[in-house]
Amino acid sequence: MSRFSKPILLVALCCASAAAFAFDNYGIGRQATPAEVKAWDIDVRADFKGLPKGSGNVQKGNDLFEEKCASCHGSFGESNEVFTPLVGGTTKDDIKNGRVGGFVTGDIPQRTTFTKVATISTVWDYIYRAMPWTAPKSLKPDDVYAILAYFLNLAEIVPEDFTLSDQNIAEVQKKMPNRNGMTTDHGMWPGAPASKGGIGNGGKPDVKNVACMKNCKSEVQIGSTLPDYARTAHGELADQNRSFGPVRGTRTLGQGAVTAAPAVDPNMELATKNGCMACHGVNNKIVGPGYAEVVARYKDQPDAESRLTAKVKNGGQGVWGSIPMPPNGHLADEDIKTLVKWILSGAK
Amino acid sequence: MSDLDKQPGRVRPAPENFLTEEQIREVAAGRRNFLRRSLMAAGAAMAAPLAARAADGDPAILQLPEWSTTLGQPVAARPYGMPSKYESQLLRRESPGLARVGGASVSFCPLQGLFGIITPSGLHFERHHQGWHEVDPARHRLMVNASDPAFLKKPKVYTMDDLMRLPPVSRIHFIECGANTGLEWGNVAVPTVQYTHGMLSCSEFTGVPLKTLLEDCGVDYKKARYVLAEGADGSSMTRTIPMEMVENGEVFVAYGMNGEMLRPENGYPLRLVVPGVQGVSWVKWLRRIEVGDKPYATKDEAVHYIDLMPDGMHRQYTSIQECKSVITTPSGGQTLLNKGFYNVSGVAWSGRGRIKQVDVSFDGGINWQTARIEGPVQNKALTRFNIGWKWDGKPAILQSRAIDETGYVQPTYGQLRKVRGTKSIYHNNAIQSWKVVESGEITNVQVL
Numbered sequence: 003m004s005r006f007s008k009p010i011l012l013v014a015l016c017c018a019s020a021a022a023f024a025f026d027n028y029g030i031g032r033q034a035t036p037a038e039v040k041a042w043d044i045d046v047r048a049d050f051k052g053l054p055k056g057s058g059n060v061q062k063g064n065d066l067f068e069e070k071c072a073s074c075h076g077s078f079g080e081s082n083e084v085f086t087p088l089v090g091g092t093t094k095d096d097i098k099n100g101r102v103g104g105f106v107t108g109d110i111p112q113r114t115t116f117t118k119v120a121t122i123s124t125v126w127d128y129i130y131r132a133m134p135w136t137a138p139k140s141l142k143p144d145d146v147y148a149i150l151a152y153f154l155n156l157a158e159i160v161p162e163d164f165t166l167s168d169q170n171i172a173e174v175q176k177k178m179p180n181r182n183g184m185t186t187d188h189g190m191w192p193g194a195p196a197s198k199g200g201i202g203n204g205g206k207p208d209v210k211n212v213a214c215m216k217n218c219k220s221e222v223q224i225g226s227t228l229p230d231y232a233r234t235a236h237g238e239l240a241d242q243n244r245s246f247g248p249v250r251g252t253r254t255l256g257q258g259a260v261t262a263a264p265a266v267d268p269n270m271e272l273a274t275k276n277g278c279m280a281c282h283g284v285n286n287k288i289v290g291p292g293y294a295e296v297v298a299r300y301k302d303q304p305d306a307e308s309r310l311t312a313k314v315k316n317g318g319q320g321v322w323g324s325i326p327m328p329p330n331g332h333l334a335d336e337d338i339k340t341l342v343k344w345i346l347s348g349a350k
Numbered sequence: 351m352s353d354l355d356k357q358p359g360r361v362r363p364a365p366e367n368f369l370t371e372e373q374i375r376e377v378a379a380g381r382r383n384f385l386r387r388s389l390m391a392a393g394a395a396m397a398a399p400l401a402a403r404a405a406d407g408d409p410a411i412l413q414l415p416e417w418s419t420t421l422g423q424p425v426a427a428r429p430y431g432m433p434s435k436y437e438s439q440l441l442r443r444e445s446p447g448l449a450r451v452g453g454a455s456v457s458f459c460p461l462q463g464l465f466g467i468i469t470p471s472g473l474h475f476e477r478h479h480q481g482w483h484e485v486d487p488a489r490h491r492l493m494v495n496a497s498d499p500a501f502l503k504k505p506k507v508y509t510m511d512d513l514m515r516l517p518p519v520s521r522i523h524f525i526e527c528g529a530n531t532g533l534e535w536g537n538v539a540v541p542t543v544q545y546t547h548g549m550l551s552c553s554e555f556t557g558v559p560l561k562t563l564l565e566d567c568g569v570d571y572k573k574a575r576y577v578l579a580e581g582a583d584g585s586s587m588t589r590t591i592p593m594e595m596v597e598n599g600e601v602f603v604a605y606g607m608n609g610e611m612l613r614p615e616n617g618y619p620l621r622l623v624v625p626g627v628q629g630v631s632w633v634k635w636l637r638r639i640e641v642g643d644k645p646y647a648t649k650d651e652a653v654h655y656i657d658l659m660p661d662g663m664h665r666q667y668t669s670i671q672e673c674k675s676v677i678t679t680p681s682g683g684q685t686l687l688n689k690g691f692y693n694v695s696g697v698a699w700s701g702r703g704r705i706k707q708v709d710v711s712f713d714g715g716i717n718w719q720t721a722r723i724e725g726p727v728q729n730k731a732l733t734r735f736n737i738g739w740k741w742d743g744k745p746a747i748l749q750s751r752a753i754d755e756t757g758y759v760q761p762t763y764g765q766l767r768k769v770r771g772t773k774s775i776y777h778n779n780a781i782q783s784w785k786v787v788e789s790g791e792i793t794n795v796q797v798l
Contacts, residue, residue: 025565025568026566028515028516030512030515030566031506031512033504034506039493042495042637042638043638043640044586045640045646047642047644047646047647048647049644051497085454105662105663105664106661108660113658115653118656119652119653120652121647124647125649127649132479132586138480138584138586139584139586184652184656184663184665185663185664186666188657188665188668190668190669190672191592191667191668191669191670192592192594192595192626192627192670192701193594200592200594201592201645202667205702208769209765209770210765211751211760211761215709215717215719218718219715219716222716223798224714224795225797226795226796227785229538229539232538232539232540233793236443236445236446236540239542239683242443242542242544242683243462243463243684244437245436248679248680248687249679249680249684249792250685250687251462252683254541
C-alpha cells in the first residue's frame with residue numbers, strides 16, 4: 003500500500019465504487035437458484051460445453067425415431083413431406099474430407115441437415131430443446147444420444163452397433179461430412195472482427211455498386227420475368243389491394259371471380275386447432291391421405307366410424323403408406339367423434 | 351383498364367375523362383356529333399347513379415349518403431378499435447408452397463398498401479419456428495446467466511414486474527427476416543411486393559437495454575464477448591449476439607410495440623430487439639440470456655440461416671441486413687388506372703445505419719433521379735421515399751436504389767449474383783424492378 007500515492011488510491015476507490023453502483027444497483031430481480039439455472043440452461047456449444055452425460059445406441063434410436071419422429075421425417079429421416087430431409091446426400095469421401103462434394107460441384111439435388119451442419123453439437127442441442135415437434139423437451143439426454151446415433155448410422159458415419167455418448171462424441175465430430183464447409187470470412191457480423199477475437203472481416207461488404215445517375219448503360223437486360231403460373235398462384239391479386247386509391251390490384255383470376263370470405267366452419271377450426279390439417283388436406287394428400295380419399299376407402303364399411311376413431315386415438319401405419327400416423331391421446335373422445343363424423347360426411 | 355373503369359368508387363375527373371381513349375381521340379379530331387351521341391348512349395346504358403352523374407353531377411354529392419343523414423355509432427362501440435370494413439383486402443398472407451406446416455411458416459406483410467414507416471401491429475409479418483402461444487405474463491421469467499460462473503457475479507431472474515420498473519428506451523427499428531426476397535435468388539417467383547419483400551416490418555419498440563440487465567448482474571465484459579438469447583416457446587430458439595452491440599446500448603429487451611404490449615405473434619410479453627440484424631436474432635418470448643466467451647453454433651446459425659456460396663462453402667453468422675429498398679406503390683400485381691401523374695413511393699432501410707439517399711429509375715436503370723425522403727431519417731429504421739412520375743402510357747421499368755450513411759450502394763441482381771451465386775437463400779438485397787406495360791399492368795421482372 004505504501005507504494006501508492008494518495009491521489010492514485012483515491013482514483014482506484016472511486017472506480018471501484020462506480021462499478022459496484024452498476025451491479026445490483028436497482029434492487030430489482032433476484033438471484034437465480036442453481037436448480038433454476040440447471041432447468042433452463044440447456045444449450046450445448048460446439049466445444050460440447052453444456053453437454054449432459056449419457057449414451058444411447060443405434061437400435062434404441064431406431065425404435066424411438068419410429069415412435070416419435072417418423073410421422074414427420076419418414077422412417078429413415080428421408081421424408082421431404084413435412085420438413086426437408088435430415089439425412090442423405092453425403093458420401094464416404096465427404097466424411098473423409100469434411101466437405102460435402104455436392105456443394106462444391108453444384109450437383110446437390112436436395113440440401114439435408116447432414117449435408118449442411120458442420121457441428122454435431124448443433125443437432126444434439128436442437129433435438130433436446132425442440133423435438134419432437136408436438137412435444138418439445140420431452141426427450142431425456144439418453145434418448146437424444148440414441149436418436150443421434152441412429153442418424154449417424156443412416157448417414158454412414160458410424161456402424162450399426164454404435165453407442166454414442168458424451169465420451170466419444172468429440173471423435174464423431176471429426177467425421178462430420180461438412181465439418182470444413184463453413185466460413186466466417188464475410189462482412190455481415192455486427193461485432194468485433196476475427197482479427198480482434200470476433201467473427202468475420204469487420205463489416206466490409208462483398209458486393210459493390212456505384213451510384214451512376216445518367217446514361218448508366220446502353221441497354222436494359224431482363225434476366226427473368228414472372229412465369230404465368232406464378233401470376234395466379236397467389237390467388238386473386240385484385241382482392242389483395244384497396245378498391246380505391248391511385249392503383250388497383252390486377253385481376254388475375256378473371257372477372258366475377260371475387261370470392262367472399264369463407265364462413266368459419268367449427269369442424270374445420272377443430273381440425274386445424276388440433277393439427278390434423280398439417281398432415282391431411284380435405285381433398286389432397288399432404289403427409290397422410292386427404293379426407294376425400296379416406297371417405298372413398300371407408301364409405302361402404304359399416305364400422306367405419308369406430309375404426310377411424312380408434313385410428314385417430316391410437317395412431318396407425320400401413321394403410322396409406324409407410325409414414326405412420328401418430329397417436330392423438332391429447333384429443334378429447336368427444337372431439338375425435340366430431341372430427342370423424344365430419345370427415346366421413348365429406349369434411350364439408 | 352376497361353374493367354377498372356366500371357368499378358364503383360373509381361374517382362373520375364369530369365367531364366372529358368368520362369370518355370374512353372378512343373372517344374377522346376374522336377373529340378380531338380373534331381367529331382363533336384360523336385361526343386353528343388356517346389353521352390346520350392352512355393346515359394341510357396349505364397345504371398341510374400352513373401346516368402345521374404352524367405346529367406347533373408356526382409350522386410355521391412347530389413344524393414346525401416346515410417352517414418350524413420343518420421345518427422352514428424357511440425363511443426367505445428368497439429372498445430378495441432378495428433380497421434374499417436372497407437379495408438379487408440390488406441391482410442397478412444402466406445405464400446402457397448413455401449412451407450408445409452403452419453407452425454413453421456411465414457405470413458407476409460402487405461407492403462403494397464401501407465403508408466409511412468410504421469407497420470400496423472396487426473399486419474406485422476410473422477415467422478414462427480414451432481407455432482405461437484399466448485404466454486401468461488404473470489408466469490413469464492427472464493433469466494440471465496453465464497456459460498462460466500466467472501463471467502457474471504450473480505445469475506438473476508426478472509419478472510415482468512421487475513423489467514417494467516427499470517428505465518426504458520423507445521426506438522423505431524425495422525425488422526427483416528434474413529430470408530426476405532429469398533424466393534427470388536434464382537429467378538422471378540412471386541407476383542407482388544407482399545411476397546417479394548413482405549418479411550419486413552417497422553415498429554416503435556419499448557424496453558430495457560440489455561446492457562442495464564447484464565451490468566445489474568455484474569457482467570465481466572472482458573471475458574464474456576458473446577450473448578446467447580433463448581425463447582420460451584417449444585422451439586426455444588437460440589441465436590448468438592455480439593457483446594459489442596450490447597455494450598453500445600443498441601440491443602434491448604422489448605415489451606412494448608407501437609404504444610401497447612407486443613402482440614402474441616411477435617413475442618408477447620418479451621422479445622429481443624437487435625437493430626439492423628436479421629429477424630431470427632430478435633428472439634421472441636425471450637426467457638434467457640447467457641453470456642459466454644464463444645459463439646454457440648445453434649440450429650439457426652449452423653443448419654439454417656447459413657448462406658451457400660458458389661464455391662460450396664456456407665457463410666455462418668451472417669447477421670447484418672445490408673442496405674435495401676423497394677417501391678411499394680405502384681408495384682407488381684397492381685394496375686395503373688390511366689395515363690398521367692402518379693406518386694411513386696417506397697421504403698429503404700439499412701442494417702448499417704441511416705439511409706442517405708434513394709434514387710429511382712423509370713427506364714430500367716439507365717437514368718436515375720433522386721427521390722424525396724420523408725424525414726426524420728432514423729437509425730436502422732424504414733425510411734419512406736416519394737417521387738412524382740407522369741406515365742405516358744408507354745412501357746416502363748421502375749426501380750429504386752438506396753444508399754446508406756456508410757456509402758454502400760444497393761446492388762443490382764447481376765452484381766449480387768456475380769459474388770454470391772443464386773443459392774444463398776438469405777440476404778438478397780438486390781434492386782427490385784417492376785415492369786409497366788401499355789395496359790397499365792405491373793409485373794415483377796429482374797433486370798441484371
